[in-house]
Amino acid sequence: MTANILGEFEGVVKRFKEIGALNGLTFKIYKGVNGLIGPNGAGKTTTIRLSLGLIKPDTGSATLLGFDCWKQSLDLRQRIGILYEKPAFYDHLSGLDHLKLMAKLKKLSDPLGESKQVLKLVDFDNEAQYRRISGYSAGMRQRLGLAHALLGQPELIILDEPTSNLDPLGRAQVIELLNTLKKRGFSFLISSHILSELEKVCDHVILMNGGIAVRQGMLASLLSEVPSGIFRIKVHPNEPIVDLLKQEESVKSVTPVENYLIVITYNAHKFQQRLPFLVARANAFLEEVKMEGNDLESLFKIAVAQGDKR
Amino acid sequence: MWPNNALIDLFKAEIQKAWSFPILEIAVGLIAFTTIANIHVLLNISTQTGLLASFSILISDSFFDSLYSQMLFLSIFCGVLVSLSFARDYEQGFMQTLLSSPVSRSVVFLVKFFAVILPLTILTWVMTTSIVFLNFYSGSSVMVVIEKALWALPVIFIALMFCGGFAAFISLSLKRTIPSVLTVVLAGFSIWYISTVTSDVVGNIANYFILTPFPVPLIALSRVFGRVVTPFISLGDFEYVLPTWVFWVLSVFYALVFLVPVYVYFTRRFEIRE
Ligand SMILES: Nc1ncnc2c1ncn2[C@@H]1O[C@H](COP(=O)(O)OP(=O)(O)OP(=O)(O)O)[C@@H](O)[C@H]1O
Ligand SMILES: [Mg+2]
Numbered sequence: 307m308t309a310n311i312l313g314e315f316e317g318v319v320k321r322f323k324e325i326g327a328l329n330g331l332t333f334k335i336y337k338g339v340n341g342l343i344g345p346n347g348a349g350k351t352t353t354i355r356l357s358l359g360l361i362k363p364d365t366g367s368a369t370l371l372g373f374d375c376w377k378q379s380l381d382l383r384q385r386i387g388i389l390y391e392k393p394a395f396y397d398h399l400s401g402l403d404h405l406k407l408m409a410k411l412k413k414l415s416d417p418l419g420e421s422k423q424v425l426k427l428v429d430f431d432n433e434a435q436y437r438r439i440s441g442y443s444a445g446m447r448q449r450l451g452l453a454h455a456l457l458g459q460p461e462l463i464i465l466d467e468p469t470s471n472l473d474p475l476g477r478a479q480v481i482e483l484l485n486t487l488k489k490r491g492f493s494f495l496i497s498s499h500i501l502s503e504l505e506k507v508c509d510h511v512i513l514m515n516g517g518i519a520v521r522q523g524m525l526a527s528l529l530s531e532v533p534s535g536i537f538r539i540k541v542h543p544n545e546p547i548v549d550l551l552k553q554e555e556s557v558k559s560v561t562p563v564e565n566y567l568i569v570i571t572y573n574a575h576k577f578q579q580r581l582p583f584l585v586a587r588a589n590a591f592l593e594e595v596k597m598e599g600n601d602l603e604s605l606f607k608i609a610v611a612q613g614d615k616r
Numbered sequence: 617m618w619p620n621n622a623l624i625d626l627f628k629a630e631i632q633k634a635w636s637f638p639i640l641e642i643a644v645g646l647i648a649f650t651t652i653a654n655i656h657v658l659l660n661i662s663t664q665t666g667l668l669a670s671f672s673i674l675i676s677d678s679f680f681d682s683l684y685s686q687m688l689f690l691s692i693f694c695g696v697l698v699s700l701s702f703a704r705d706y707e708q709g710f711m712q713t714l715l716s717s718p719v720s721r722s723v724v725f726l727v728k729f730f731a732v733i734l735p736l737t738i739l740t741w742v743m744t745t746s747i748v749f750l751n752f753y754s755g756s757s758v759m760v761v762i763e764k765a766l767w768a769l770p771v772i773f774i775a776l777m778f779c780g781g782f783a784a785f786i787s788l789s790l791k792r793t794i795p796s797v798l799t800v801v802l803a804g805f806s807i808w809y810i811s812t813v814t815s816d817v818v819g820n821i822a823n824y825f826i827l828t829p830f831p832v833p834l835i836a837l838s839r840v841f842g843r844v845v846t847p848f849i850s851l852g853d854f855e856y857v858l859p860t861w862v863f864w865v866l867s868v869f870y871a872l873v874f875l876v877p878v879y880v881y882f883t884r885r886f887e888i889r890e
Contacts, residue, residue, distance in 0.1 A: 322889065358716045360888040384718040394709040396629050398636055407629055410622035411717050 310337045312462050312493055313357075318366035320352060320517075327352040329517040330366065335462070335495055339488050341504040341525070342497040343606055344514030345564070350497040351391060353514070354466050357495075358388060371461055384412065387460035391467045393451030397440040401430065401450050404439060405457065412458045424453040427487075429479060444471040452480065456487070463487075465496045469503060481506055501602040511602070513609040521609040525602070532600040535574040536608060538566050539581070540594040547588040554580060561611035568598075568611040623723065630731035634701050643736065646689055647743045688804070690740060694776050695783035695800035697732045703787035703796040712888045721883040729875075733780050737773045744768060763841060771833045774871045778829035779804065781874030788878055788886065829870035836863035 313335035320328040328349050342350050355361045356368055359379025368375040373382040395404045402421055409417035425431045428449045434442070442450065448471040455463050468484075469477040477500075484494065484507045498504050504511070511528060513521040521528060541547050544562065551560045551569060556576040561568045571577040574597070585592045598604035635643075705711040705728075714724050745765045782803065787796035839860040 355712075355888055360712060360715055362885070362887060380718065380720055383716060388716050390709065390712060390716075392709050394713045396633060396710075398632055399629060407622075407625050408717060410625055411719055413622070413718070 311335070312337060313370035313495075314368075315353070316367045318353075318356065318368050319364045320356065320361060321364055327517055328356070328363075331514070331518055332366075333512045333519040333522050335370070335493075336510050337493050338509035339484065339494045339496065339507045341508035341511040342495060342514060343499065343501065343504065343511055343602070344497075345499065345610065348514040349517040350514060351466055352517075354388075354390075354464055354495075354497060357464060358383060358386070385461045387455035387457060387463040389448075389451045389455040389463075389465045389468055391470065393447050393454070395439045395447070395450065395454075397438065399439060400436050401425070401439055401442070401446075401453075402435040404450070405453060408454055409457055414458050420457060421453075424456045427456060427483065428453045445473065445476055448472055449476075452483075456492075459492075461493065463492060463494050465494060467498055468496060469498065469500060477503060501606055505602040508602075513606055515610045521605070528605055529600045529602070532598070532605050532608065533570075534597075535571045535577075536598040536604065537569045537571065537574075537577065538594075538596045538598055538604075538607065539569060539592070540566050541585060541588075542591045542593060544590075547584060547590050550584045550588055554584070556580065559611070563607055563610050566607075568607055570608075570611070623719075623727070626719070626723075627727050627731060630701075630727050631735060634697060634728075634731045635735060639697065643693065643739055644743075646693065647740055650689065651743050651746065690736075690772075691775065691779040691807070692801050692804035694732065694736055694779045695786075695804055696797050697736065698729065698780045698783035699787040699796040699800050700793065701728050701732055702784055703791060703793045706788075706791050706888070707793055715888060721886070722879075725879055725882045729780060729784060733773075733776050737769070737776055740772050740776075741769050744772075767834065767837050767841075770837065771830065774833045774867050775830045777871040777875060778873070781872070781878060785874045785878040788882060832863055832870060833867040836860065836867050839863065 311334055315331050315333050318328050318331040319326070331349065331353065342353065344350050352361065356363055357370055357375050359376050359382065362376050370382055371385055373379075375382060395401075396407070399407070402425065405421035405425065406417045409421050414420050422431065425435055430446070430449050430453060434446060439447070439450065448468070452465070452468060455465060469480050472480060481503050484496070488494070488507060494507075496504065496508070505525070508525050511522065511525050512519050544565070544567065548560055548562070548567065551557050551567070554577070556571050556573040558570040558572055560570075569577070578595075581595065582592070598608065702711075705714070715721065745768060783796070783800045786799050786803075787793075790796045790799065
């Protein structure tokens, strides 16, 4: 198994003034597609910046491909591909010229050939590649950024929200592309909160919340562990019913996540019977009840709920 | 390490970016304006007195004066360009792209800094040297022309290193374009104001200690060439008392005083946080 490990974070802590962005983050990255999943502010972007040596960890160690992320960052950057949330380029150059420059900086043997090759991969081999980047749409920039990340067949490709800015068609294309590249032996670390998409490509997932990894493992085995009898309800107002639910004997735990309540029950049937009565007693309005299934979204919500309880 | 092809391309891309429209146009216009304004004043004086010969003398004497009078806007302009290059790139996320590419931080810093400083030095030098050639046409000796043209280059370079280093320091600390540009403009204006307009004790103290990156290399050069340049900023007795090496040391000091700390900070500790 160790041969398959591409990277390891050990108790990484990073504080920005008072705010702890990472609070003892520990996880491993394996060959294949790794999903870094977490709500807004979980610390995904911070983790990625730290991987590229743009941020120095306060304590803990972060290594990728056997290199220390901060101290040996230059060696690491030679072997890694990266796409940030908001990709930035030399806007006065054309897409192709920018890639060619980046390919030269990566010391590739055939900068022009390899640039054209990655442009073709991301479906960007039209005349737009000869136009100045300043005139590109957000989607075109995203595609160009993706092409940049693939340049030079990196040993690990890190993508921060690769499908943001793309229309549904573009998203599907990117997911398909990732699947193709995965079969060719590329490895990825992908951060996203569009879980239905990640589900289609990830082998291994790391669930992050509040700057720590709350769950991690093979996607298939994590999904099979999702317990039944977990409900997601949306009630307005929220507060009074929480106390009532906590007193119910069929209820194990109640956790607010975003504007939902995640309710873990002992007895799903009993809970469903009691719920309308409780809502009425709390003088509240029930907007939505959903039993969680075994998909990544449920796994994510439950993990966040359990993470909060610890 | 001899710069390879890729680094030259990177440098070229940075220069194109830093000098894209309308920056180059503004720079040429402003330098031309101040240069011509200076010549114009001199021409007026010499024709009014009816002595064309005095034109030659006036120009010869005032070459470095004219360059100095440009330092107000040059230092500010230089500072603004450096601030744009560092702070705006940080804000727009391009610094993140550069620092994530397989190029060392030293290279990124030096490429960005000199993509502003070198073209600006050359531009200023070419345009102010045109005064020297007017000087030549009005009957001065070839040696004087060449000597002055040669002196101008390092003097401009050191002064711009000083201003640019200051601007890099400000913009990498503030990490915001508009506050950095404003700070640099205000600082440039106050330095000029204190060292040239006020002639009282404050002005002199300012000159002695921090505000003379321009005359100091000039004096150092004039000592080596065995000529005495009339200082347009009064350095008082210091100019005559201090030995030559002090002026060399001071020149290096001015060039590096901000640059070295900000370089060390950028290569060792700088973080991308947004
Ligand atoms: N420069 C900064 N100064 C202060 N706090 C910061 C800074 N950058 C990030 N943080 C904090 O660190 C935490 C993690 O931020 P990060 O950007 O890594 O989250 P994220 O998981 O990428 O979120 P998103 O899904 O919104 O992109 C947040 O709570 C954020 O407020
Ligand atoms: Mg993010």
